[in-house]
Amino acid sequence: MNTGFLTVYWRDMLRFFRFKTLLISSLVQPALWMAFFGIAMSANFNRLTSEIPPIPGVPSVDYLTYMAAGVIAMTTLFTSLFGGIVLLFDKNWGLMREIFASPLPRNHIIFGIALSGMTKAFVQAVIIMVFGIFLGAAFFAGFTAAETIVSIVGILLFVGVFSLGFLFLSAAISISLESPEGLQGIITLLTMPIFFASNALYPIDAFPPVLQAISVVNPLSHLVNGIRYFAIGDNFQAIGIYYTATPLDIMLSFLLLITFALLMFAFAWWRFQKATVT
Amino acid sequence: MTGTIIEVEGLYHRFGDVAAVDGISFSVNEGEIFSFLGPNGAGKSTAINVLITLLRIQQGRATIAGHDVQRDPQQVRNSIGIVFQDVTLDRDMTCREILEFHGRLYRMPSAERKKRIDELLSLVQLDAKRDVRTKQLSGGMKRRLEIARGLMTRPKVLFLDEPTIGLDPQTRMRMWDYIKAVNDEGTTIFLTTHYMDEADHLSDRISIIDHGRIIATGTPYELKNTLGEDLIYLETTDLQRTRTILSGMSEVKELREKSRGIVAMLAGDGTKILPQIIENLAGGGIRVSVVNLKKPSMDDVFLHFTGRELRDEGAEKPATAVTRAGRR
Numbered sequence A: 001m002n003t004g005f006l007t008v009y010w011r012d013m014l015r016f017f018r019f020k021t022l023l024i025s026s027l028v029q030p031a032l033w034m035a036f037f038g039i040a041m042s043a044n045f046n047r048l049t050s051e052i053p054p055i056p057g058v059p060s061v062d063y064l065t066y067m068a069a070g071v072i073a074m075t076t077l078f079t080s081l082f083g084g085i086v087l088l089f090d091k092n093w094g095l096m097r098e099i100f101a102s103p104l105p106r107n108h109i110i111f112g113i114a115l116s117g118m119t120k121a122f123v124q125a126v127i128i129m130v131f132g133i134f135l136g137a138a139f140f141a142g143f144t145a146a147e148t149i150v151s152i153v154g155i156l157l158f159v160g161v162f163s164l165g166f167l168f169l170s171a172a173i174s175i176s177l178e179s180p181e182g183l184q185g186i187i188t189l190l191t192m193p194i195f196f197a198s199n200a201l202y203p204i205d206a207f208p209p210v211l212q213a214i215s216v217v218n219p220l221s222h223l224v225n226g227i228r229y230f231a232i233g234d235n236f237q238a239i240g241i242y243y244t245a246t247p248l249d250i251m252l253s254f255l256l257l258i259t260f261a262l263l264m265f266a267f268a269w270w271r272f273q274k275a276t277v278t
Numbered sequence B: 001m002t003g004t005i006i007e008v009e010g011l012y013h014r015f016g017d018v019a020a021v022d023g024i025s026f027s028v029n030e031g032e033i034f035s036f037l038g039p040n041g042a043g044k045s046t047a048i049n050v051l052i053t054l055l056r057i058q059q060g061r062a063t064i065a066g067h068d069v070q071r072d073p074q075q076v077r078n079s080i081g082i083v084f085q086d087v088t089l090d091r092d093m094t095c096r097e098i099l100e101f102h103g104r105l106y107r108m109p110s111a112e113r114k115k116r117i118d119e120l121l122s123l124v125q126l127d128a129k130r131d132v133r134t135k136q137l138s139g140g141m142k143r144r145l146e147i148a149r150g151l152m153t154r155p156k157v158l159f160l161d162e163p164t165i166g167l168d169p170q171t172r173m174r175m176w177d178y179i180k181a182v183n184d185e186g187t188t189i190f191l192t193t194h195y196m197d198e199a200d201h202l203s204d205r206i207s208i209i210d211h212g213r214i215i216a217t218g219t220p221y222e223l224k225n226t227l228g229e230d231l232i233y234l235e236t237t238d239l240q241r242t243r244t245i246l247s248g249m250s251e252v253k254e255l256r257e258k259s260r261g262i263v264a265m266l267a268g269d270g271t272k273i274l275p276q277i278i279e280n281l282a283g284g285g286i287r288v289s290v291v292n293l294k295k296p297s298m299d300d301v302f303l304h305f306t307g308r309e310l311r312d313e314g315a316e317k318p319a320t321a322v323t324r325a326g327r328r
Helices: A004-018 A020-051 A063-082 A085-092 A095-100 A106-135 A145-176 A180-196 A209-217 A219-231 A247-274 B044-051 B073-079 B095-105 B110-123 B139-151 B169-184 B196-202 B220-225 B239-247 B270-283 B298-306 B318-327
Strands: A235-238 A241-244 B004-015 B018-029 B033-037 B059-064 B080-083 B157-161 B188-193 B205-210 B213-218 B231-236 B252-257 B262-266 B288-294
Touching (some): A004 A020, A004 A106, A063 A106, A063 A145, A085 A095, A085 A145, A180 A219, B018 B213, B044 B157, B139 B169, B188 B196, B205 B298, B213 B298, B262 B270
Parallel strands (some): B033 B188
Antiparallel strands (some): A235 A241, B004 B059
16 A cells, blocks of 8 residues: 555654654644633523523533634644645745655645644644633543543544545645635635534524534534534534434444545545646 | 656646747756756746645646656656756654654655654764754754655655755855755756756756757757857957958867957857957958957856846746747
């Protein structure tokens, strides 16, 4: 088997650990989201929803626990969308020529960058989980050790497949563009609808129909579904909304993420075949 | 020298309407240093980019080390090393890591990679900089590291695109020594340059390229000899009659008018012909005010073939190239 993608992975990881500011900021940033946005919003939501009578017989989770899953999803989205930007820099600084003129198949560049982006997403997801639990998020509450391990694996599977999809997209855009500013613009355009038309920070039940429709096909919503299923359970209430999920629902969400990743890989592959670097 | 290692036939490459490479054919012998000499915008880099598989062949045929560039780019990539025109080093990787990354890209086994890195770092005298990031290297060191990288996989052909551009004179001389040393070890070298002295000093053979075409090919000696053995520059009191007198002499091969004087290309040894010329002119009542005798340089060769001096060449004007393309 050709393991050329590991070469690309190796270099990107080398750079990740070499730039201490990049390393530390990417680790601290999700923790800050939890610490500031989480605690602030949590206080508000808990006050606003304290009037709503709880549904009897359904375990209730507080807002911090509810949104911690959203913060994992959001961080994964941002990290992954920016994960391909190194390709744009490599292209602009001429470094991509060395790689394109080498025997390394082009799809290995995509794999290598995606793998390193996925690794970063995993590290961040774990940090948010640990830090979230430290702040009081009731993740894995009442789980046995075995259940907790299965849940963590489940979360990482969802995070992994989701991040691959957006890393492929990011790689495809990066290899097609000339300027980092353009990439920045496109990513901002993409993040707004993906992030806000999702169930990451609030329920989608009260959305107008159009937003609901977007949310249903939005990969981010499906990632959040998966994380909540594994971290909180298949039967709980939060902010006055009753959440249930069957294993089939979760399977479907996972399938949707896999489909999304495959489509994005096809897109990236096509863009890389087209790309000329001189 | 056991045959040709690069063969190119009828290569064209267009960017839109502009013919950057306009039908070139040439071959490079195994073990030689072969140069493309031409001004910026002549099509040298485009030609090299096609040969190193960064640009797809549009028209024509090229083989490197027996592999067809179009049909078998993978094998071509495995047979060549490349030093690109401008620095292509990751600023934040160390010298060792740069070579390590390259070796991995070409799937060199780990033990061989380590050994090769040691060898090459000492060849280009960068042992001491092994774990230093490339942003801390001087321009010459960067270039040396890039040459080491180009040699990492023991390529049959090393492509050097403008290897000494932007380097100071001493560093250039040292780079030439490295290039010669590499060539002495058996690596064929294909280089592009717009420096006359570089082509002259380094190359076994040179192709002069302009407007995407090869206008002359030969050894530096052959190319200079097409102009005659020596050149004499004269300023006289009567250029018109000087011309008539000189063109009557059998030793004079060709005459070229300059703004204030005339250049005679000679068929023999200038030191012997010059007194005779002065005598003949004096016989015709013409007084010589300035005289200069020299061996032809690559500049003269270039001027002769292209009708313009290389050094006053700025960036190639796109308009000229378009007109040329339109005329074809």
